[in-house]
Amino acid sequence: MKEATQLEDMLARGYQHGFITEIDADTVPPGLDEDVVRLISRKKREPAFLTAWRLKALRHWLTMREPHWPHAHYPPIDYQAISYYSAPKRNAEGPKSLAEVDPKLLATYEKLGVPLHERARLAGVAVDAVFDSVSVATTFKQRLQEAGVIFCPFSEAVTTHPELIERYLGSVVPYSDNFFAALNSAVFSDGSFVYVPQGVRCPMELSTYFRINAAKTGQFERTLIIAAEGATVSYLEGCSAPQRDENQLHAAVVELIALDEAYIKYSTVQNWYPGDEHGRGGIYNFVTKRGECRGRNAHISWTQVETGSAITWKYPSCVLRGDGSVGEFYSVATVNNRQQADTGTKMIHIGRDTRSTIISKGISAGHGQNTYRGLVKMLPSAHGARNFTQCDSLLMGGQCGAHTFPYVEVKNPTATVEHEASTSKISEDELFYCLARGISSEDAVNLIVSGFCKSVFKELPMEFAVEAQKLLAVSLEGAVG
Amino acid sequence: MLKIHNLHATVDGKEILKGLDLEVPTGEVHAVMGPNGSGKSTLAYVLAGRPGYLVTAGTITYEGRDLLALSPEDRARAGVFLGFQYPVEIPGVNNVYLLKAAVNAVRKQRGEPEVDAFEFLSLVREKMRLMRMDESMLARGVNEGFSGGEKKRNEILQMLVLEPHLAVLDETDSGLDIDALKIVAQGVNTLRAPERSLVLVTHYQRLLEHIVPDRVHVLVNGRIVRSGDRSLAVQLEQRGYDWLISEAA
Ligand SMILES: Nc1ncnc2c1ncn2[C@@H]1O[C@H](COP(=O)(O)OP(=O)(O)OP(=O)(O)O)[C@@H](O)[C@H]1O
Ligand SMILES: [Mg+2]
Numbered sequence: 001m002k003e004a005t006q007l008e009d010m011l012a013r014g015y016q017h018g019f020i021t022e023i024d025a026d027t028v029p030p031g032l033d034e035d036v037v038r039l040i041s042r043k044k045r046e047p048a049f050l051t052a053w054r055l056k057a058l059r060h061w062l063t064m065r066e067p068h069w070p071h072a073h074y075p076p077i078d079y080q081a082i083s084y085y086s087a088p089k090r091n092a093e094g095p096k097s098l099a100e101v102d103p104k105l106l107a108t109y110e111k112l113g114v115p116l117h118e119r120a121r122l123a124g125v126a127v128d129a130v131f132d133s134v135s136v137a138t139t140f141k142q143r144l145q146e147a148g149v150i151f152c153p154f155s156e157a158v159t160t161h162p163e164l165i166e167r168y169l170g171s172v173v174p175y176s177d178n179f180f181a182a183l184n185s186a187v188f189s190d191g192s193f194v195y196v197p198q199g200v201r202c203p204m205e206l207s208t209y210f211r212i213n214a215a216k217t218g219q220f221e222r223t224l225i226i227a228a229e230g231a232t233v234s235y236l237e238g239c240s241a242p243q244r245d246e247n248q249l250h251a252a253v254v255e256l257i258a259l260d261e262a263y264i265k266y267s268t269v270q271n272w273y274p275g276d277e278h279g280r281g282g283i284y285n286f287v288t289k290r291g292e293c294r295g296r297n298a299h300i301s302w303t304q305v306e307t308g309s310a311i312t313w314k315y316p317s318c319v320l321r322g323d324g325s326v327g328e329f330y331s332v333a334t335v336n337n338r339q340q341a342d343t344g345t346k347m348i349h350i351g352r353d354t355r356s357t358i359i360s361k362g363i364s365a366g367h368g369q370n371t372y373r374g375l376v377k378m379l380p381s382a383h384g385a386r387n388f389t390q391c392d393s394l395l396m397g398g399q400c401g402a403h404t405f406p407y408v409e410v411k412n413p414t415a416t417v418e419h420e421a422s423t424s425k426i427s428e429d430e431l432f433y434c435l436a437r438g439i440s441s442e443d444a445v446n447l448i449v450s451g452f453c454k455s456v457f458k459e460l461p462m463e464f465a466v467e468a469q470k471l472l473a474v475s476l477e478g479a480v481g
Numbered sequence: 482m483l484k485i486h487n488l489h490a491t492v493d494g495k496e497i498l499k500g501l502d503l504e505v506p507t508g509e510v511h512a513v514m515g516p517n518g519s520g521k522s523t524l525a526y527v528l529a530g531r532p533g534y535l536v537t538a539g540t541i542t543y544e545g546r547d548l549l550a551l552s553p554e555d556r557a558r559a560g561v562f563l564g565f566q567y568p569v570e571i572p573g574v575n576n577v578y579l580l581k582a583a584v585n586a587v588r589k590q591r592g593e594p595e596v597d598a599f600e601f602l603s604l605v606r607e608k609m610r611l612m613r614m615d616e617s618m619l620a621r622g623v624n625e626g627f628s629g630g631e632k633k634r635n636e637i638l639q640m641l642v643l644e645p646h647l648a649v650l651d652e653t654d655s656g657l658d659i660d661a662l663k664i665v666a667q668g669v670n671t672l673r674a675p676e677r678s679l680v681l682v683t684h685y686q687r688l689l690e691h692i693v694p695d696r697v698h699v700l701v702n703g704r705i706v707r708s709g710d711r712s713l714a715v716q717l718e719q720r721g722y723d724w725l726i727s728e729a730a
Pocket of ligand 2: 521522523566651652
């Protein structure tokens with residue numbers, strides 16, 4: 001009643017990253033066939049094995065149908081109307097240093113708050129910035145090189161370390177995995193590659209910032225992270241896109257591989273343009289993220305804060321193959337206005353004594369629809385495996401929705417699965433208590449929401465936890481008055 | 482400080498306050514007593530501006546201003562403090578964080594910069610010692626899992642840090658053990674000052690032994706039916722409310 005009207009009253013400040021950068025781009029005409037795939041592969045001077053792999057993926061994709069099972073509704077996507085490759089022209093050869101990067105591009109990152117310059121705000125973070133399809137600049141290379149860590153644009157790794165690419169690409173997410181993964185495998189243009197050798201603790205947080213700029217382009221980046229035996233790495237990706245009336249497709253694939261005793265922490269702060277309050281425009285974020293704990297006691301941890309996109313369809317998952325390996329999924333997903341999010345995780349327990357933890361916090365406001373969809377699977381080999389799942393939903397106003405679909409398959413009697421779920425509203429009592437202490441209603445909502453999300457935020461690297469909190473505040477702006 | 486004239490207020494369409502008059506001069510401590518359901522908490526909420534508590538007639542003047550024209554948060558920033566009868570739990574929000582947000586809200590209003598984190602913490606620690614509260618309560622969620630008495634002490638802690646001009650304490654003494662009652666009373670007494678007024682809502686004259694009021698008012702069925710000095714509280718303790726109720730009727 002009261003909440004709902006306050007809600008409608010306050011749909012205020014819009015998307016803050018919605019500017020467009022005017023840069024001459026080398027864009028392939030819309031459409032997708034074998035010639036386009038060959039063209040992309042040739043532009044990137046890829047070895048034959050990769051061209052062949054892309055073509056296999058394309059042929060497989062052509063036999064597949066777009067899935068429609070997520071709890072989301074959208075008009076059909078015309079895949080022949082999308083351009084599958086767009087690179088800022090001046091960089092067609094790839095930058096050699098920051099000085100070669102188009103100043104306009106740097107200004108864009110500046111607006112986004114991406115710490116591209118080494119002296120920048122978030123000093124200590126190495127950034128691999130992907131602007132549409134080509135990696136623009138990679139910082140901190142030197143220090144990483146000294147540690148033996150490979151961190152570079154995917155396309156560069158293809159030429160410098162083809163053996164690693166050939167060995168690991170598609171080994172966690174095969175091209176045949178799903179419709180969007182197949183599409184990505186055929187046309188992916190760039191992304192990040194990380195290899196942390198045996199026993200090395202990566203000396204800094206690694207970070208990538210994705211941005212979709214050109215109109216009518218899709219972004220299909222591919223990220224591959226390998227932590228060898230005993231290696232440790234923490235990786236953060238941030239995303240944003242300019243404001244446009246048409247929808248844009250983002251279909252990424254991320255593969256993580258953790259060998260014996262290795263630890264990969266992958267954090268996402270996703271702030272793609274969500275569309276306007278009527279649901280016009282915005283990013284379709286259809287992403288396949290999966291990590292495999294391939295070795296003993298390996299550990300993969302996903303943390304995501306999802307505030308943007310018109311539609312999100314994303315299930316960062318863990319295949320717990322190695323005995324004693326650990327998978328974690330911490331998620332905050334917010335939807336406001338007409339946003340739809342269908343997100344969750346899959347924990348596939350294969351090894352003995354594998355453990356997984358799922359903490360999902362869904363926040364719905366406006367007409368937003370938020371769905372948690374999770375699968376916990378205990379295979380016959382998973383002796384003593386354990387899972388704990390907690391899904392909490394917070395509703396703001398009466399026109400939004402929260403849905404929870406936990407799927408559980410247990411094929412080993414010694415495995416245990418625990419599930420807790422709750423749905424709550426921001427209570428009048430909590431709000432008034434804050435007001436009575438002089439705190440404005442906006443600040444009060446942010447306070448209450450961040451309290452709700454606390455168990456996820458504490459998993460984020462420090463400096464990004466602050467960012468995430470701010471982002472959440474912006475995305476829920478106007479949700480309660 | 483506070484002048485309430487002919488106050489009528491409804492909750493969910495039901496009239497609870499029915500022509501209430503009350504005046505609290507600056508520097509004084511007044512106690513409001515009365516049977517359950519007579520409207521004491523309603524009065525406190527109306528003063529704090531709780532949504533849903535509708536004033537249908539009457540006026541409230543606070544420091545010469547029309548209190549009813551201010552939003553709840555502006556009232557708090559102008560120095561009105563409500564100690565809740567049932568303090569609210571806000572899970573996951575650090576107790577100290579809420580307190581800091583509250584202090585900064587006031588400072589912002591006054592055009593002052595945010596409080597220095599270090600100074601703030603040492604101030605809070607000092608007040609906590611006064612209230613004999615364990616420091617671990619700072620990092621816990623606001624009132625989250627606090628015992629009844631701990632919640633009440635936490636209210637007083639907030640009051641001590643915020644230093645309001647007018648504090649309305651709604652049954653802050655209920656649920657306190659004997660020692661805690663003294664501690665809370667001591668805390669409240671440190672705030673007694675010529676420029677500050679206090680309204681204590683209570684059922685027990687015991688509290689008034691520790692915090693000696695200038696006036697005692699009896700609220701029955703939405704109105705103040707009798708006012709007197711502290712001996713009135715003693716009298717009530719002995720005789721109950723029935724004689725006043727029948728007198729009022
Ligand atoms: N939402 C509501 N709808 C109807 N009546 C209400 C509502 N809220 C409160 N009341 C009634 O208003 C009256 C006054 O309540 P209030 O809480 O002010 O009493 P009180 O004097 O503080 O009592 P106590 O000593 O028990 O704390 C009670 O009869 C209560 O039932
Ligand atoms: Mg009461």
